[in-house]
Amino acid sequence: MLGLVKKRWLGPAWGILSALLLGGKAWGQGQPLLVVDGDTVTAGEFLYSYQKNQAVRGNENTLALEPFLESYVDYRLKVADGRRMHLDTVRQYREEYERYRSAQLASMILDSAAVEAAYRAAYGRMLREVDASH
Structure with missing residues (x-):
């Protein structure tokens, strides 16, 4: 069943992606690319992931667009199956997700602190340096 669903969507999805890449990225990014279990994936969302x-x-290690599309469809189908089986409500999954989320947030906070320090250092250099021209 999943193979049939996947094959049914790959043709039109590949056509839309080709048009986006050849015709410019602004056109059609809000266009629905595929629908998996009621969730619509837009071309822009897919291109962002790609x-x-x-x-x-x-x-x-770049991956061509077509193999990535197949992998992306597989991923979305697995997520839909997991939701259907209510795996997202299992305590062990929620705890693991919370640990992952906390680690991601901590790295973002550290990164933003490093960026802030770099901004301050650059601003300080800008105040000290003199741009002389004649």
Whole structure:
């Protein structure tokens, strides 16, 4: 069943993504790309995930758009199955999710503190340096 659902959506989804990449990113990013278990995924949401994944992978490990689309559809189908089985309400899952969320928030707070320190240092240098021109 999942294979049939996946194949049914990949053709139109691939067409929309090709049009986005060839015709410009502003057109159609709000267009529905696929619907999984009642959740609509827009082309813009998919492209955001694709670009974020490529940034994490780096240039040497880039994944072509079509294989990433297949992986993304598999991911969304697994999430839908997990919700249908109420796995998101299991205590162990909630605790693990909360630990992950806390770790992510802590890294964001530390990163924002480092960014703030860098801004202050750059501003301090700007105040001390003199730009002389004739």
